[in-house]
Amino acid sequence: MTPAGGALVWTASSEAGEDELDIHISATHLIDPAFSPTGGAIVLAVSIVRPDSIGTVRLSSRDPKVAPVIDYNFLTGSRDLRRMVEAVKLSRRIGRNELFGRVADSELLPGDQVTDDELDQIILDNLGSYEHPTSTAPMGGDHDEWAVVDSEGAVRGVEALRVVDASIFPEVPSTATNLTAIMTAEYIFQRVYGK
Structure with missing residues (x-):
């Protein structure tokens, strides 16, 4: 069609x-x-x-x-x-x-x-998925037992490793993940590198 x-x-x-x-x-x-x-x-x-x-x-x-x-x-x-x-x-x-x-x-x-x-x-x-998985390595504060990364995407307990994709969303967003992931990456890039 x-x-x-x-x-x-x-x-x-x-x-x-x-x-x-x-x-x-x-x-x-x-x-x-x-x-x-x-x-x-x-x-x-x-x-x-x-x-x-x-x-x-x-x-x-x-x-x-x-x-x-x-x-x-x-x-x-x-x-x-x-x-x-x-x-x-x-x-x-x-x-x-x-x-x-x-x-x-x-x-x-x-x-x-x-x-x-x-x-x-x-x-x-007949269940399917939109194939936009998120939140498998969630971002969170120092006292959040579920947090895998901090607010700058740094993996807790591992030096010099960042994750900056949809997996770090602390909650599943109610929208497509593309723009949300881009916004998250730009935010973290600016915080880490000041650009």
Whole structure:
């Protein structure tokens, strides 16, 4: 489908904190055309942008060529699955709007016949990621037991080593990580080198 197009919606779930926009819906056509009986589809991809769930990254070997063990631990936080179900229901309402009806043939996934009661398992079976992992080596103060780096990206307990990327974010940001990582790098560069 051309031209490429997309749209973004940030909104608050029923469990959002004050001034928190914790649900993200991205509308795009980026899907394998073979998945659709018409050869085209619009995806209303949803996510929880401030998850409660916390994953882990662990070394599997002392050999730096061996990949680490990564457990995203998706939707294990107490509110995460409920908020994701709410986001999927909202995206389904958007997709069923009469304006979409003019261009949409049917709902492919989870499908027109799926009930709200079946959504939990369907979500868990089809879960993916935007592949913007963060916060695996978080920045923090001297007394923060979880902090891997200080406010200038210096790795605690290791001389002459800094980490300046999305892994040092102390919390998962509710936005794409590209500009946030650039801003963090520029801030640290200026603090360290005064430029």
